[in-house]
Amino acid sequence: MATRQGTGRTALTREALADATLRLLEREGPGGLSMRKVAAEVGVQAASLYWHVQNKEELLDLASDALWDGLEPGPPGEPAAPGGGWREEVAEASRRLRAHLLAHHSAVRVLAGHFAPGPRALAPMERLLAVLRGAGFGGPDAAHAAYLLSTWVQGFVIHEAVPMSAAEERGATPEEAAAEARERLAALPADRYPHLVELAAEISGPGMDSRFEFGLARLLDGLEQLRGRAGD
Amino acid sequence: MATRQGTGRTALTREALADATLRLLEREGPGGLSMRKVAAEVGVQAASLYWHVQNKEELLDLASDALWDGLEPGPPGEPAAPGGGWREEVAEASRRLRAHLLAHHSAVRVLAGHFAPGPRALAPMERLLAVLRGAGFGGPDAAHAAYLLSTWVQGFVIHEAVPMSAAEERGATPEEAAAEARERLAALPADRYPHLVELAAEISGPGMDSRFEFGLARLLDGLEQLRGRAGD
DNA sequence: ACCTGAACACCGTTCAAGT
Protein backbone atom coordinates (compact mmCIF):
# COMPACT_ATOMS: atom_id res chain seq x y z
CA MET A 1 0.00 0.00 0.00
CA ALA A 2 2.94 2.26 0.65
CA THR A 3 4.45 1.86 -2.81
CA ARG A 4 2.38 0.83 -5.76
CA GLN A 5 5.04 -1.08 -7.62
CA GLY A 6 5.83 -4.74 -7.19
CA THR A 7 9.43 -4.32 -8.34
CA GLY A 8 12.01 -2.53 -6.25
CA ARG A 9 12.52 0.11 -8.89
CA THR A 10 12.34 3.78 -8.00
CA ALA A 11 9.28 5.74 -9.09
CA LEU A 12 9.26 6.82 -12.72
CA THR A 13 9.48 10.59 -12.89
CA ARG A 14 10.68 13.05 -15.47
CA GLU A 15 13.84 13.49 -13.42
CA ALA A 16 14.45 9.75 -13.42
CA LEU A 17 14.09 9.72 -17.19
CA ALA A 18 16.57 12.56 -17.56
CA ASP A 19 19.05 10.77 -15.32
CA ALA A 20 18.61 7.53 -17.23
CA THR A 21 19.30 9.41 -20.45
CA LEU A 22 22.56 10.76 -19.09
CA ARG A 23 23.60 7.33 -17.81
CA LEU A 24 22.91 5.85 -21.22
CA LEU A 25 24.92 8.53 -22.99
CA GLU A 26 27.88 7.99 -20.71
CA ARG A 27 27.73 4.24 -21.03
CA GLU A 28 27.18 3.94 -24.79
CA GLY A 29 28.46 7.24 -26.10
CA PRO A 30 26.62 9.57 -28.47
CA GLY A 31 24.63 7.52 -30.95
CA GLY A 32 23.72 4.96 -28.31
CA LEU A 33 20.61 6.91 -27.47
CA SER A 34 17.04 5.98 -28.36
CA MET A 35 13.65 6.18 -26.72
CA ARG A 36 13.54 2.40 -26.62
CA LYS A 37 16.86 2.17 -24.81
CA VAL A 38 15.95 4.87 -22.32
CA ALA A 39 12.74 2.95 -21.66
CA ALA A 40 14.69 -0.28 -21.14
CA GLU A 41 17.07 1.55 -18.81
CA VAL A 42 14.17 2.39 -16.51
CA GLY A 43 12.47 -0.99 -17.01
CA VAL A 44 9.49 0.04 -19.06
CA GLN A 45 8.19 -0.10 -22.64
CA ALA A 46 9.03 2.69 -25.07
CA ALA A 47 5.44 3.80 -25.38
CA SER A 48 5.28 4.48 -21.65
CA LEU A 49 7.75 7.33 -21.95
CA TYR A 50 5.11 9.36 -23.76
CA TRP A 51 3.06 9.54 -20.62
CA HIS A 52 5.84 11.53 -18.94
CA VAL A 53 7.28 13.39 -21.86
CA GLN A 54 5.89 14.88 -25.03
CA ASN A 55 8.59 13.61 -27.35
CA LYS A 56 12.30 12.97 -27.68
CA GLU A 57 13.06 16.67 -27.94
CA GLU A 58 11.57 17.28 -24.54
CA LEU A 59 13.51 14.38 -23.06
CA LEU A 60 16.72 15.92 -24.37
CA ASP A 61 15.76 19.26 -22.86
CA LEU A 62 15.31 17.56 -19.51
CA ALA A 63 18.59 15.70 -19.84
CA SER A 64 20.39 18.91 -20.72
CA ASP A 65 19.07 20.47 -17.53
CA ALA A 66 20.05 17.37 -15.53
CA LEU A 67 23.60 18.00 -16.65
CA TRP A 68 23.81 20.59 -13.87
CA ASP A 69 23.20 17.94 -11.25
CA GLY A 70 26.13 16.89 -9.16
CA LEU A 71 28.04 20.09 -9.83
CA GLU A 72 30.10 20.89 -6.75
CA PRO A 73 28.71 24.11 -5.31
CA GLY A 74 32.09 25.16 -3.99
CA PRO A 75 32.94 26.20 -0.44
CA PRO A 76 29.81 27.74 1.02
CA GLY A 77 32.03 29.96 3.17
CA GLU A 78 32.38 33.72 3.32
CA PRO A 79 31.54 35.77 0.24
CA ALA A 80 35.32 36.11 -0.14
CA ALA A 81 37.49 39.09 0.61
CA PRO A 82 36.01 42.30 -0.83
CA GLY A 83 39.18 43.17 -2.76
CA GLY A 84 40.33 40.45 -5.13
CA GLY A 85 38.68 37.39 -3.63
CA TRP A 86 35.90 37.44 -6.19
CA ARG A 87 38.37 36.63 -8.95
CA GLU A 88 39.50 33.40 -7.38
CA GLU A 89 35.96 32.47 -6.46
CA VAL A 90 34.69 32.98 -10.00
CA ALA A 91 37.73 31.19 -11.37
CA GLU A 92 37.15 28.18 -9.15
CA ALA A 93 33.48 28.02 -10.04
CA SER A 94 34.42 28.11 -13.73
CA ARG A 95 36.97 25.35 -13.28
CA ARG A 96 34.47 23.21 -11.43
CA LEU A 97 31.89 23.73 -14.16
CA ARG A 98 34.37 22.77 -16.85
CA ALA A 99 35.51 19.66 -15.01
CA HIS A 100 31.95 18.61 -14.32
CA LEU A 101 30.81 19.02 -17.92
CA LEU A 102 33.91 17.28 -19.18
CA ALA A 103 33.04 14.27 -17.07
CA HIS A 104 29.93 14.03 -19.26
CA HIS A 105 31.50 14.83 -22.59
CA SER A 106 29.37 12.40 -24.60
CA ALA A 107 26.26 13.98 -23.19
CA VAL A 108 27.64 17.45 -23.88
CA ARG A 109 28.06 16.62 -27.56
CA VAL A 110 24.54 15.32 -27.94
CA LEU A 111 22.91 17.97 -25.77
CA ALA A 112 24.83 21.05 -26.93
CA GLY A 113 21.95 21.91 -29.26
CA HIS A 114 19.63 21.89 -26.24
CA PHE A 115 21.61 24.05 -23.84
CA ALA A 116 19.13 26.42 -22.28
CA PRO A 117 18.67 27.79 -18.78
CA GLY A 118 16.55 25.25 -16.92
CA PRO A 119 15.53 24.89 -13.29
CA ARG A 120 18.67 23.07 -12.22
CA ALA A 121 20.87 25.90 -13.49
CA LEU A 122 19.21 28.35 -11.14
CA ALA A 123 21.23 27.67 -8.00
CA PRO A 124 24.67 27.96 -9.62
CA MET A 125 23.55 31.09 -11.43
CA GLU A 126 22.22 32.63 -8.23
CA ARG A 127 25.50 31.92 -6.50
CA LEU A 128 27.53 33.44 -9.30
CA LEU A 129 25.38 36.56 -9.26
CA ALA A 130 25.83 36.82 -5.50
CA VAL A 131 29.61 36.72 -5.84
CA LEU A 132 29.61 39.35 -8.57
CA ARG A 133 27.26 41.70 -6.78
CA GLY A 134 29.26 41.22 -3.62
CA ALA A 135 32.35 42.25 -5.53
CA GLY A 136 30.75 45.54 -6.41
CA PHE A 137 29.30 44.93 -9.86
CA GLY A 138 26.05 46.71 -10.56
CA GLY A 139 22.94 44.66 -11.36
CA PRO A 140 23.05 44.83 -15.15
CA ASP A 141 26.83 44.34 -15.21
CA ALA A 142 26.56 41.31 -12.96
CA ALA A 143 23.86 39.80 -15.16
CA HIS A 144 25.92 40.39 -18.30
CA ALA A 145 29.08 39.07 -16.67
CA ALA A 146 27.36 35.89 -15.48
CA TYR A 147 26.04 35.29 -18.97
CA LEU A 148 29.46 35.93 -20.47
CA LEU A 149 31.15 33.50 -18.12
CA SER A 150 28.69 30.69 -18.55
CA THR A 151 28.44 30.94 -22.34
CA TRP A 152 32.21 30.94 -22.57
CA VAL A 153 32.77 27.94 -20.30
CA GLN A 154 30.09 25.96 -22.08
CA GLY A 155 31.38 26.92 -25.51
CA PHE A 156 34.87 25.99 -24.44
CA VAL A 157 33.79 22.58 -23.19
CA ILE A 158 31.84 21.86 -26.37
CA HIS A 159 34.98 22.51 -28.38
CA GLU A 160 36.87 20.27 -26.02
CA ALA A 161 34.29 17.48 -25.97
CA VAL A 162 33.98 17.10 -29.74
CA PRO A 163 37.53 15.94 -30.50
CA MET A 164 37.65 14.09 -27.18
CA SER A 165 34.71 11.82 -27.91
CA ALA A 166 35.71 11.58 -31.58
CA ALA A 167 39.18 10.37 -30.62
CA GLU A 168 37.64 8.03 -28.08
CA GLU A 169 35.46 6.45 -30.73
CA ARG A 170 38.47 5.94 -32.98
CA GLY A 171 40.39 4.45 -30.10
CA ALA A 172 43.02 7.20 -30.14
CA THR A 173 44.38 9.10 -27.17
CA PRO A 174 43.96 12.89 -27.03
CA GLU A 175 47.73 13.20 -27.47
CA GLU A 176 47.67 11.21 -30.70
CA ALA A 177 44.77 13.28 -31.97
CA ALA A 178 46.62 16.49 -31.15
CA ALA A 179 49.75 15.25 -32.89
CA GLU A 180 47.75 14.49 -36.03
CA ALA A 181 46.16 17.93 -35.95
CA ARG A 182 49.57 19.54 -35.59
CA GLU A 183 50.96 17.67 -38.56
CA ARG A 184 47.99 18.64 -40.70
CA LEU A 185 48.54 22.31 -39.85
CA ALA A 186 52.29 22.16 -40.37
CA ALA A 187 51.76 20.56 -43.78
CA LEU A 188 49.64 23.46 -45.07
CA PRO A 189 50.98 25.68 -47.83
CA ALA A 190 53.08 28.24 -45.95
CA ASP A 191 52.44 31.00 -48.46
CA ARG A 192 48.67 30.93 -47.95
CA TYR A 193 48.67 30.16 -44.25
CA PRO A 194 51.93 31.52 -42.82
CA HIS A 195 50.67 32.02 -39.28
CA LEU A 196 48.88 28.68 -39.05
CA VAL A 197 52.03 26.89 -40.15
CA GLU A 198 54.25 28.87 -37.81
CA LEU A 199 51.91 28.38 -34.84
CA ALA A 200 50.92 24.78 -35.61
CA ALA A 201 52.19 23.53 -32.27
CA GLU A 202 50.50 26.27 -30.24
CA ILE A 203 47.19 25.89 -32.06
CA SER A 204 46.84 22.15 -31.89
CA GLY A 205 47.54 21.80 -28.19
CA PRO A 206 46.36 19.73 -26.40
CA GLY A 207 47.31 21.94 -23.47
CA MET A 208 43.61 22.48 -22.92
CA ASP A 209 44.19 23.41 -19.31
CA SER A 210 46.44 26.30 -20.22
CA ARG A 211 44.04 27.49 -22.90
CA PHE A 212 41.30 27.51 -20.33
CA GLU A 213 43.41 29.43 -17.83
CA PHE A 214 44.38 31.92 -20.52
CA GLY A 215 40.76 32.61 -21.37
CA LEU A 216 39.76 32.81 -17.75
CA ALA A 217 42.51 35.32 -16.98
CA ARG A 218 41.52 37.55 -19.91
CA LEU A 219 37.86 37.46 -18.93
CA LEU A 220 38.60 38.28 -15.31
CA ASP A 221 40.96 41.08 -16.31
CA GLY A 222 38.32 42.56 -18.55
CA LEU A 223 35.70 42.31 -15.83
CA GLU A 224 38.02 43.73 -13.19
CA GLN A 225 38.64 46.73 -15.40
CA LEU A 226 34.91 47.33 -15.67
CA ARG A 227 34.50 46.98 -11.91
CA GLY A 228 37.28 49.48 -11.20
CA ARG A 229 35.75 51.94 -13.63
CA ALA A 230 32.31 51.89 -12.06
CA GLY A 231 33.53 51.18 -8.52
CA ASP A 232 35.18 54.09 -6.74
CA MET B 1 31.66 13.70 -73.31
CA ALA B 2 32.30 16.84 -71.29
CA THR B 3 29.92 15.94 -68.46
CA ARG B 4 28.92 12.39 -67.79
CA GLN B 5 25.44 13.09 -66.48
CA GLY B 6 22.32 13.30 -68.58
CA THR B 7 20.55 15.57 -66.10
CA GLY B 8 21.58 19.17 -65.60
CA ARG B 9 22.54 18.55 -61.99
CA THR B 10 25.91 19.57 -60.66
CA ALA B 11 28.46 16.85 -59.97
CA LEU B 12 27.99 14.96 -56.73
CA THR B 13 30.87 15.72 -54.40
CA ARG B 14 31.31 15.70 -50.67
CA GLU B 15 31.04 19.48 -50.71
CA ALA B 16 27.76 19.28 -52.58
CA LEU B 17 26.45 16.86 -49.97
CA ALA B 18 27.48 19.19 -47.15
CA ASP B 19 25.77 22.12 -48.85
CA ALA B 20 22.62 20.09 -49.43
CA THR B 21 22.60 19.18 -45.74
CA LEU B 22 22.74 22.83 -44.75
CA ARG B 23 20.00 23.76 -47.22
CA LEU B 24 17.81 21.00 -45.81
CA LEU B 25 18.39 22.12 -42.23
CA GLU B 26 17.51 25.70 -43.06
CA ARG B 27 14.42 24.73 -45.00
CA GLU B 28 12.98 22.11 -42.63
CA GLY B 29 14.56 22.99 -39.32
CA PRO B 30 16.37 20.62 -36.98
CA GLY B 31 14.66 17.23 -37.10
CA GLY B 32 14.00 17.51 -40.80
CA LEU B 33 17.29 15.83 -41.51
CA SER B 34 17.81 12.29 -42.74
CA MET B 35 20.14 10.52 -45.14
CA ARG B 36 17.16 9.79 -47.37
CA LYS B 37 16.18 13.45 -47.55
CA VAL B 38 19.73 14.60 -48.21
CA ALA B 39 19.87 12.04 -51.01
CA ALA B 40 16.59 13.31 -52.44
CA GLU B 41 17.89 16.88 -52.22
CA VAL B 42 20.75 16.00 -54.55
CA GLY B 43 18.60 13.72 -56.73
CA VAL B 44 19.98 10.34 -55.78
CA GLN B 45 19.08 7.27 -53.73
CA ALA B 46 20.03 7.09 -50.07
CA ALA B 47 22.41 4.19 -50.60
CA SER B 48 24.47 6.30 -53.01
CA LEU B 49 25.55 8.65 -50.26
CA TYR B 50 27.66 5.88 -48.79
CA TRP B 51 29.93 6.02 -51.78
CA HIS B 52 30.94 9.57 -50.84
CA VAL B 53 30.66 9.43 -47.10
CA GLN B 54 31.28 6.79 -44.47
CA ASN B 55 28.15 7.43 -42.44
CA LYS B 56 25.85 10.13 -41.14
CA GLU B 57 28.40 11.27 -38.57
CA GLU B 58 30.86 12.10 -41.30
CA LEU B 59 28.21 13.95 -43.26
CA LEU B 60 27.51 16.09 -40.22
CA ASP B 61 31.22 16.77 -39.82
CA LEU B 62 31.34 17.98 -43.41
CA ALA B 63 28.23 20.10 -42.95
CA SER B 64 29.67 21.66 -39.82
CA ASP B 65 32.74 22.67 -41.78
CA ALA B 66 30.57 24.01 -44.60
CA LEU B 67 29.04 26.38 -42.06
CA TRP B 68 32.10 28.58 -42.57
CA ASP B 69 31.25 29.06 -46.22
CA GLY B 70 29.90 32.44 -47.20
CA LEU B 71 31.33 34.18 -44.17
CA GLU B 72 32.26 37.71 -45.19
CA PRO B 73 36.02 38.01 -44.96
CA GLY B 74 35.86 41.69 -44.03
CA PRO B 75 37.64 44.55 -45.74
CA PRO B 76 40.89 43.16 -47.12
CA GLY B 77 42.45 46.58 -46.54
CA GLU B 78 45.41 47.63 -44.46
CA PRO B 79 46.29 45.59 -41.38
CA ALA B 80 44.71 48.47 -39.43
CA ALA B 81 46.44 51.17 -37.47
CA PRO B 82 49.12 49.74 -35.19
CA GLY B 83 47.64 51.37 -32.08
CA GLY B 84 44.03 50.47 -31.42
CA GLY B 85 42.88 49.42 -34.88
CA TRP B 86 43.19 45.75 -34.06
CA ARG B 87 40.35 46.03 -31.55
CA GLU B 88 37.85 47.24 -34.07
CA GLU B 89 39.06 44.73 -36.63
CA VAL B 90 38.68 41.79 -34.23
CA ALA B 91 35.32 43.15 -33.07
CA GLU B 92 34.03 43.39 -36.63
CA ALA B 93 35.23 39.89 -37.47
CA SER B 94 33.44 38.58 -34.36
CA ARG B 95 30.24 40.40 -35.26
CA ARG B 96 30.37 39.03 -38.79
CA LEU B 97 30.89 35.49 -37.49
CA ARG B 98 27.98 35.81 -35.10
CA ALA B 99 25.67 37.19 -37.77
CA HIS B 100 26.69 34.52 -40.22
CA LEU B 101 26.14 31.64 -37.80
CA LEU B 102 22.85 33.13 -36.66
CA ALA B 103 21.65 33.05 -40.24
CA HIS B 104 22.00 29.26 -39.96
CA HIS B 105 20.66 28.81 -36.45
CA SER B 106 18.88 25.52 -37.17
CA ALA B 107 22.10 24.08 -38.52
CA VAL B 108 24.01 25.44 -35.53
CA ARG B 109 21.74 23.57 -33.14
CA VAL B 110 22.15 20.28 -34.95
CA LEU B 111 25.85 20.67 -35.67
CA ALA B 112 27.02 22.13 -32.35
CA GLY B 113 28.12 18.67 -31.27
CA HIS B 114 30.30 18.48 -34.37
CA PHE B 115 32.06 21.83 -34.16
CA ALA B 116 35.68 21.14 -34.94
CA PRO B 117 38.33 23.00 -36.89
CA GLY B 118 37.96 21.87 -40.49
CA PRO B 119 39.55 23.02 -43.76
CA ARG B 120 37.07 25.81 -44.35
CA ALA B 121 37.87 27.40 -40.99
CA LEU B 122 41.50 27.84 -41.95
CA ALA B 123 41.23 31.11 -43.87
CA PRO B 124 39.29 33.03 -41.19
CA MET B 125 41.64 31.68 -38.53
CA GLU B 126 44.72 32.69 -40.52
CA ARG B 127 43.32 36.18 -40.94
CA LEU B 128 42.55 36.53 -37.24
CA LEU B 129 46.05 35.39 -36.33
CA ALA B 130 47.49 37.91 -38.77
CA VAL B 131 45.59 40.75 -37.14
CA LEU B 132 46.64 39.69 -33.64
CA ARG B 133 50.29 39.25 -34.54
CA GLY B 134 50.21 42.55 -36.35
CA ALA B 135 48.90 44.15 -33.18
CA GLY B 136 51.95 42.95 -31.31
CA PHE B 137 50.79 39.75 -29.67
CA GLY B 138 53.42 37.04 -29.41
CA GLY B 139 52.87 33.73 -31.15
CA PRO B 140 51.50 31.70 -28.25
CA ASP B 141 49.37 34.61 -27.04
CA ALA B 142 47.93 35.12 -30.50
CA ALA B 143 47.09 31.42 -30.77
CA HIS B 144 45.43 31.42 -27.35
CA ALA B 145 43.57 34.64 -28.08
CA ALA B 146 42.24 33.34 -31.39
CA TYR B 147 41.02 30.19 -29.70
CA LEU B 148 39.40 32.22 -26.93
CA LEU B 149 37.59 34.48 -29.36
CA SER B 150 36.27 31.73 -31.57
CA THR B 151 35.12 29.44 -28.76
CA TRP B 152 33.34 32.35 -27.15
CA VAL B 153 31.54 33.52 -30.28
CA GLN B 154 30.48 29.99 -31.13
CA GLY B 155 29.35 29.28 -27.58
CA PHE B 156 27.42 32.53 -27.54
CA VAL B 157 25.66 31.74 -30.80
CA ILE B 158 24.73 28.24 -29.62
CA HIS B 159 23.07 29.75 -26.58
CA GLU B 160 21.32 32.21 -28.84
CA ALA B 161 20.26 29.64 -31.44
CA VAL B 162 18.64 27.19 -29.01
CA PRO B 163 15.81 29.41 -27.75
CA MET B 164 15.53 31.03 -31.18
CA SER B 165 14.76 27.84 -33.04
CA ALA B 166 12.71 26.53 -30.11
CA ALA B 167 10.54 29.65 -30.17
CA GLU B 168 10.31 29.43 -33.95
CA GLU B 169 9.02 25.89 -33.74
CA ARG B 170 6.36 26.94 -31.22
CA GLY B 171 5.39 29.83 -33.43
CA ALA B 172 6.40 32.43 -30.84
CA THR B 173 8.44 35.56 -31.42
CA PRO B 174 11.73 36.01 -29.55
CA GLU B 175 10.11 38.84 -27.61
CA GLU B 176 7.31 36.60 -26.38
CA ALA B 177 9.81 33.92 -25.40
CA ALA B 178 11.88 36.47 -23.48
CA ALA B 179 8.80 37.78 -21.71
CA GLU B 180 7.89 34.26 -20.60
CA ALA B 181 11.42 33.66 -19.32
CA ARG B 182 11.32 36.92 -17.39
CA GLU B 183 8.03 36.01 -15.72
CA ARG B 184 9.35 32.58 -14.76
CA LEU B 185 12.36 34.19 -13.10
CA ALA B 186 10.35 36.89 -11.36
CA ALA B 187 8.00 34.24 -9.98
CA LEU B 188 10.80 32.34 -8.21
CA PRO B 189 10.93 32.28 -4.41
CA ALA B 190 12.76 35.50 -3.56
CA ASP B 191 14.31 34.07 -0.40
CA ARG B 192 16.16 31.33 -2.27
CA TYR B 193 16.95 33.27 -5.42
CA PRO B 194 17.12 36.95 -4.44
CA HIS B 195 19.45 38.02 -7.23
CA LEU B 196 17.67 36.08 -9.96
CA VAL B 197 14.38 37.66 -8.95
CA GLU B 198 15.86 41.14 -8.71
CA LEU B 199 17.66 40.85 -12.03
CA ALA B 200 14.92 38.93 -13.87
CA ALA B 201 14.62 41.62 -16.56
CA GLU B 202 18.37 41.91 -17.16
CA ILE B 203 18.88 38.15 -17.29
CA SER B 204 16.08 37.24 -19.66
CA GLY B 205 16.88 39.83 -22.32
CA PRO B 206 16.42 39.52 -25.26
CA GLY B 207 18.93 42.36 -25.80
CA MET B 208 21.26 39.76 -27.27
CA ASP B 209 23.11 42.44 -29.18
CA SER B 210 24.06 44.29 -26.02
CA ARG B 211 25.09 41.05 -24.31
CA PHE B 212 27.33 40.30 -27.23
CA GLU B 213 28.87 43.76 -27.17
CA PHE B 214 29.41 43.49 -23.42
CA GLY B 215 31.28 40.22 -23.79
CA LEU B 216 33.29 41.49 -26.71
CA ALA B 217 34.34 44.61 -24.81
CA ARG B 218 35.50 42.58 -21.78
CA LEU B 219 37.44 40.15 -23.95
CA LEU B 220 39.14 42.94 -25.87
CA ASP B 221 39.93 44.80 -22.65
CA GLY B 222 41.48 41.67 -21.19
CA LEU B 223 43.50 41.06 -24.32
CA GLU B 224 44.60 44.68 -24.58
CA GLN B 225 45.88 44.49 -21.03
CA LEU B 226 47.97 41.45 -21.92
CA ARG B 227 49.29 43.15 -25.03
CA GLY B 228 50.31 46.26 -23.10
CA ARG B 229 52.06 44.12 -20.51
CA ALA B 230 54.20 42.22 -22.99
CA GLY B 231 54.42 45.05 -25.51
CA ASP B 232 56.63 47.95 -24.55
C1' DA C 1 -2.97 7.58 -13.22
C1' DC C 2 0.18 4.87 -15.51
C1' DC C 3 1.65 1.13 -18.50
C1' DT C 4 1.39 -2.33 -22.52
C1' DG C 5 1.05 -4.49 -27.38
C1' DA C 6 0.66 -3.84 -31.70
C1' DA C 7 0.98 -1.13 -35.45
C1' DC C 8 2.69 2.72 -38.85
C1' DA C 9 5.79 5.36 -41.31
C1' DC C 10 10.30 6.16 -41.39
C1' DC C 11 15.18 5.60 -40.44
C1' DG C 12 20.70 4.29 -41.14
C1' DT C 13 23.31 1.00 -43.33
C1' DT C 14 24.75 -3.10 -46.21
C1' DC C 15 25.37 -5.51 -50.31
C1' DA C 16 24.85 -7.71 -54.56
C1' DA C 17 23.96 -6.07 -58.89
C1' DG C 18 23.98 -2.86 -62.60
C1' DT C 19 26.33 0.57 -65.98
Next chain:
DNA sequence: ACCTGAACACCGTTCAAGT
Protein backbone atom coordinates in the same frame (compact mmCIF):
# COMPACT_ATOMS: atom_id res chain seq x y z
C1' DA D 1 33.86 4.95 -60.66
C1' DC D 2 29.39 5.73 -59.28
C1' DC D 3 24.57 4.55 -58.60
C1' DT D 4 20.35 1.45 -57.67
C1' DG D 5 16.91 -1.96 -55.46
C1' DA D 6 15.96 -4.59 -52.09
C1' DA D 7 16.57 -5.96 -47.72
C1' DC D 8 17.62 -5.77 -42.40
C1' DA D 9 17.41 -4.16 -37.92
C1' DC D 10 15.97 -0.42 -35.68
C1' DC D 11 13.69 3.94 -34.83
C1' DG D 12 9.89 7.75 -32.93
C1' DT D 13 5.22 8.04 -32.16
C1' DT D 14 0.15 6.84 -31.81
C1' DC D 15 -3.65 4.58 -29.91
C1' DA D 16 -6.79 1.38 -28.24
C1' DA D 17 -6.72 -1.45 -24.48
C1' DG D 18 -5.58 -2.94 -19.93
C1' DT D 19 -5.17 -2.32 -14.63
